[in-house]
Amino acid sequence: MTDTNNVIAARRRSTEFRLVLMAGIITAGAYTLASLGQNSVIPPRILPFLAALLLVLMSAQIGVRWLAHGADSTLLPVATLLNGIGYVMIARLSERLAGLQTTWTFVGVAAFIGVLFVVQRVNDLARYKWTFFFFGAGLLLLPMVPGLGFSSGGAHIWVSVGPINFQPGEFAKIALALFFAGYLADNRELIAAGTWKVGRFYLPEPRHLLPLLAAWGFSVVVMVGQKDLGSSLLFFTLFIVMVWVATEKTSFLVIGLGLFVTGATAAYFMFDHVQTRVAIWLDPWSRYQGKGYQIAQAMYALGSGGVSGTGLGLGDPTRIPEAKNDFIFAAIGEELGLFGATAILIAFLLMIGAGLRTAMRTTRPFEKLLAVGLTTILGMQAFIIIGGVIRVVPLTGITLPFVSYGGSSLVANYVLLALLIRVSDSSARRLGEIPDAATFGERFAARLAQRRMKRHPEELEAMS
Amino acid sequence: MNLRIRRFAVVLIVLYVVLFAQLNFIQVGQKATLDADARNTRQTVRDFNDPRGDIRTSDDVVIATSVRNVAGSEFDWQRTYPEGDLYSAITGYFTFGYGATQIEKVQNDVLAGRTIEQQIKGFRSLFNGQDTTGTVETTIDADIQQAAKDALGNREGSVVVIEPATGAVKAMWSWPTYDTNLVAVQDSALAGDVLNYLDDIPGKPLLANAYQERYMPGSTFKVITAAAALDDGLITKESTWADESEFLPPQTMDPIQNYGNKVCGGDLPEVFRRSCNTPFARTAIELGPEKMAAAATRFGIGETIPFDLPRATSSQFGDVEYFTQNLPLLGIGGFGQGNTQMVPLHMAMVAASIAHGGVMMKPYVIGATYDHDGGVLQRTAPTVWKTPMTPATSSLLTELMVGVVNEGTAKCCMRLANGIQAAAKTGTAQLNAAGEPERSHAWIIAFAPAEAPKYAIAVMLKGTTAEISEGTGGTLAGPVAKKVLDVALSQ
Numbered sequence: 001m002t003d004t005n006n007v008i009a010a011r012r013r014s015t016e017f018r019l020v021l022m023a024g025i026i027t028a029g030a031y032t033l034a035s036l037g038q039n040s041v042i043p044p045r046i047l048p049f050l051a052a053l054l055l056v057l058m059s060a061q062i063g064v065r066w067l068a069h070g071a072d073s074t075l076l077p078v079a080t081l082l083n084g085i086g087y088v089m090i091a092r093l094s095e096r097l098a099g100l101q102t103t104w105t106f107v108g109v110a111a112f113i114g115v116l117f118v119v120q121r122v123n124d125l126a127r128y129k130w131t132f133f134f135f136g137a138g139l140l141l142l143p144m145v146p147g148l149g150f151s152s153g154g155a156h157i158w159v160s161v162g163p164i165n166f167q168p169g170e171f172a173k174i175a176l177a178l179f180f181a182g183y184l185a186d187n188r189e190l191i192a193a194g195t196w197k198v199g200r201f202y203l204p205e206p207r208h209l210l211p212l213l214a215a216w217g218f219s220v221v222v223m224v225g226q227k228d229l230g231s232s233l234l235f236f237t238l239f240i241v242m243v244w245v246a247t248e249k250t251s252f253l254v255i256g257l258g259l260f261v262t263g264a265t266a267a268y269f270m271f272d273h274v275q276t277r278v279a280i281w282l283d284p285w286s287r288y289q290g291k292g293y294q295i296a297q298a299m300y301a302l303g304s305g306g307v308s309g310t311g312l313g314l315g316d317p318t319r320i321p322e323a324k325n326d327f328i329f330a331a332i333g334e335e336l337g338l339f340g341a342t343a344i345l346i347a348f349l350l351m352i353g354a355g356l357r358t359a360m361r362t363t364r365p366f367e368k369l370l371a372v373g374l375t376t377i378l379g380m381q382a383f384i385i386i387g388g389v390i391r392v393v394p395l396t397g398i399t400l401p402f403v404s405y406g407g408s409s410l411v412a413n414y415v416l417l418a419l420l421i422r423v424s425d426s427s428a429r430r431l432g433e434i435p436d437a438a439t440f441g442e443r444f445a446a447r448l449a450q451r452r453m454k455r456h457p458e459e460l461e462a463m464s
Numbered sequence: 465m466n467l468r469i470r471r472f473a474v475v476l477i478v479l480y481v482v483l484f485a486q487l488n489f490i491q492v493g494q495k496a497t498l499d500a501d502a503r504n505t506r507q508t509v510r511d512f513n514d515p516r517g518d519i520r521t522s523d524d525v526v527i528a529t530s531v532r533n534v535a536g537s538e539f540d541w542q543r544t545y546p547e548g549d550l551y552s553a554i555t556g557y558f559t560f561g562y563g564a565t566q567i568e569k570v571q572n573d574v575l576a577g578r579t580i581e582q583q584i585k586g587f588r589s590l591f592n593g594q595d596t597t598g599t600v601e602t603t604i605d606a607d608i609q610q611a612a613k614d615a616l617g618n619r620e621g622s623v624v625v626i627e628p629a630t631g632a633v634k635a636m637w638s639w640p641t642y643d644t645n646l647v648a649v650q651d652s653a654l655a656g657d658v659l660n661y662l663d664d665i666p667g668k669p670l671l672a673n674a675y676q677e678r679y680m681p682g683s684t685f686k687v688i689t690a691a692a693a694l695d696d697g698l699i700t701k702e703s704t705w706a707d708e709s710e711f712l713p714p715q716t717m718d719p720i721q722n723y724g725n726k727v728c729g730g731d732l733p734e735v736f737r738r739s740c741n742t743p744f745a746r747t748a749i750e751l752g753p754e755k756m757a758a759a760a761t762r763f764g765i766g767e768t769i770p771f772d773l774p775r776a777t778s779s780q781f782g783d784v785e786y787f788t789q790n791l792p793l794l795g796i797g798g799f800g801q802g803n804t805q806m807v808p809l810h811m812a813m814v815a816a817s818i819a820h821g822g823v824m825m826k827p828y829v830i831g832a833t834y835d836h837d838g839g840v841l842q843r844t845a846p847t848v849w850k851t852p853m854t855p856a857t858s859s860l861l862t863e864l865m866v867g868v869v870n871e872g873t874a875k876c877c878m879r880l881a882n883g884i885q886a887a888a889k890t891g892t893a894q895l896n897a898a899g900e901p902e903r904s905h906a907w908i909i910a911f912a913p914a915e916a917p918k919y920a921i922a923v924m925l926k927g928t929t930a931e932i933s934e935g936t937g938g939t940l941a942g943p944v945a946k947k948v949l950d951v952a953l954s955q
Contacts, residue, residue, distance in 0.1 A: 245468040248468055341491070360466045368465055387486075
């Protein structure tokens with residue numbers, strides 16, 4: 001039995017290995033081309049770069065091989081590809097930031113392996129749902145602590161501890177997704193049942209629904225208060241999708257959409273910055289000298305890229321304010337053209353596909369909901385920011401997962417990826433595709449128990 | 465729950481398809497509009513952040529170059545013109561907000577390294593780290609150019625020196641002009657202010673007057689009338705004209721007078737060197753409108769000068785129909801008055817054609833372009849533009865013009881250093897109508913050495929001051945031509 005089962009795992013890991021290698025080759029090639037295009041030289045630091053790239057890719061791959069060998073084989077390669085292309089663009093925009101991004105990539109991969117190591121039984125996390133809620137809420141509130149938080153780019157979402165600045169909100173999203181998954185897994189039937197009759201309608205019992213609404217309302221209010229529109233929108237979507245999937249009630253979807261329309265309209269009339277965002281979305285040109293400048297420059301960049309792009313290092317993406325960050329997609333669209341930009345879209349679709357496939361394969365509600373939630377964060381965040389840059393939706397500043405510059409975002413997304421891979425691996429074990437061997441923690445506990453029983457055989461007797 | 469997850473997947477796919485559609489709309493559908501948007505400075509910015517090759521004179525003086533800006537500047541490079549205003553009409557400027565002119569404009573691809581040839585050769589540079597910019601070598605001789613500037617001084621006018629055998633422009637200078645460095649500044653608003661200020665100055669410093677403006681040529685035009693009549697056989701060297709102070713042409717009661725109302729006459733060499741007006745008025749009318757207009761066409765008058773700098777203008781004489789109804793105007797046109805207008809560069813070309821056996825070469829100022837390794841991209845081959853007269857006529861005109869220098873209107877001022885013989889024709893174009901204060905342009909066209917011409921020159925001083933208006937072509941333009949030719953021939 002174990003032989004055939006290990007073949008499945010081995011095949012997945014060798015596919016993953018080859019894909020990761022391909023992502024590495026693409027990244028190294030792009031890095032060289034960008035330097036050739038920009039300065040007409042082979043990058044001077046090509047050897048340290050290749051060494052670091054190899055180290056990152058191989059340690060991540062070995063981490064999965066060692067700790068989650070039954071997991072889906074596409075998630076890690078696509079994530080490393082996005083990270084690699086993002087890195088090349090950042091390095092092309094600013095050498096200084098490239099150095100920092102290298103550090104963050106190492107930290108991200110370390111966090112990835114760390115999460116895979118610590119969380120070996122993902123279902124156990126459901127027990128800590130309220131811990132995750134308070135952890136997430138605390139993270140959200142952190143920027144409001146005087147002396148700790150600060151504003152940058154209009155949003156009050158930063159925290160400064162010593163030399164390190166980070167956005168706790170990036171981690172709060174994951175913590176809150178864990179809370180929702182845990183809470184809904186326990187209460188979804190009670191919420192869906194609707195035993196409380198109000199007039200002609202059956203509503204869920206308030207005592208089941210209220211904690212959820214309170215947690216959600218609190219988070220949205222905090223994010224809106226911090227002027228973090230992108231995160232508010234993402235969080236709203238996350239909540240509605242998870243409740244809808246958990247309860248299988250279309251009414252929740254309708255109510256959610258209704259709330260969204262109401263909330264968005266209210267926000268539009270309440271906040272100047274929301275009105276500005278909508279105005280520059282509809283017509284950036286009339287506000288070219290002001291807030292519309294960034295979007296207009298992104299449009300010029302995309303136009304100048306055309307179908308095949310200017311070529312790496314040959315465009316002028318530094319004209320776009322914040323090209324390294326929220327607008328990195330416009331920089332990619334300029335230098336890699338419609339082809340490259342579409343490749344990014346497809347990469348995100350592949351990750352969404354892998355994430356939702358994981359959710360459908362697993363049988364445990366918590367794991368299912370967690371996979372849906374994490375995939376929603378990834379897919380919707382990419383949609384919101386790409387859509388903002390190319391004027392499909394109003395621009396709300398959030399990062400493009402794995403691609404944008406930024407430590408918090410990158411590390412948080414690697415944590416997210418680790419959890420998805422863990423769910424995938426867990427479902428493979430449950431489906432019997434690979435042997436459900438004991439984890440290190442379990443083996444360690446078993447050995448302790450054995451030793452104890454040897455030393456104190458009377459306890460065994462007492463138990464029997 | 466799986467059904468909902470599947471539906472959610474469909475929703476996400478739809479959202480991403482919307483992104484893809486919008487991406488197509490922007491990058492394909494709107495590309496042309498976005499690229500053409502006036503506020504879209506990406507191409508200009510690219511030019512400003514790329515290195516740009518030098519422009520230099522034929523004797524390797526750098527007259528336009530790019531220097532690297534200090535780190536943190538808005539642009540990586542700053543275009544500078546080490547010689548100040550001396551070559552502004554040749555290099556032109558290269559600005560961020562106001563485009564480029566002259567060589568900076570027409571040779572932009574070479575300077576920026578963007579010609580196909582450079583791109584192909586530049587492929588190697590991917591590996592050795594060199595830039596691919598090209599160099600433009602002009603035909604200008606730095607010493608002659610400087611001499612032209614010094615000789616003209618602060619008087620308005622133009623000096624053009626041409627190599628008769630090739631058409632290569634060795635010097636081209638106009639005053640007033642401007643310092644290109646004042647325009648090629650990083651601050652676009654400042655550049656705009658400077659340009660607006662320069663544009664309002666009456667002498668039109670922004671225009672390269674030597675080839676972008678035309679002026680009444682006065683008696684220098686007599687070489688054209690003489691060439692036309694000699695080639696036609698209407699006159700010969702032996703033709704004589706009776707002494708007279710004025711001549712009454714048909715269709716009018718208003719006689720044509722000699723300069724200063726002097727009595728003037730004699731054989732062709734005499735009336736040519738004394739620059740009598742009435743013999744040339746009579747000759748022009750006798751030749752008739754058709755032949756005069758045809759001769760003007762043979763000299764390229766009426767056509768845009770085929771110069772290799774942008775926006776050259778054309779000289780003007782008049783057409784057959786116009787002259788048939790205005791024979792007196794044909795008469796005064798025969799000695800360069802009335803509606804006759806010549807571009808200074810064109811007059812230098814007329815002198816050069818006499819010096820070159822009656823063949824007029826295409827003028828050019830871009831001698832050659834080079835890639836970054838010094839390999840020749842393109843070298844201008846001298847080409848014939850017009851053949852306005854026979855070799856016999858050209859040698860007779862040379863003889864007549866030598867007479868002007870030795871015994872005629874240029875006797876005062878055209879004795880070149882080292883005993884080199886020059887040939888010249890002066891002109892004083894009267895701009896004022898009878899009774900008004902004197903106002904005239906002072907001209908001279910010349911070439912030297914007369915027996916084996918190396919340089920042809922046209923000097924024009926605009927009649928904007930009393931000093932110039934009271935003088936004549938010989939006394940004012942003559943010394944300028946002499947100084948420039950002395951420098952040119954001393955090399």
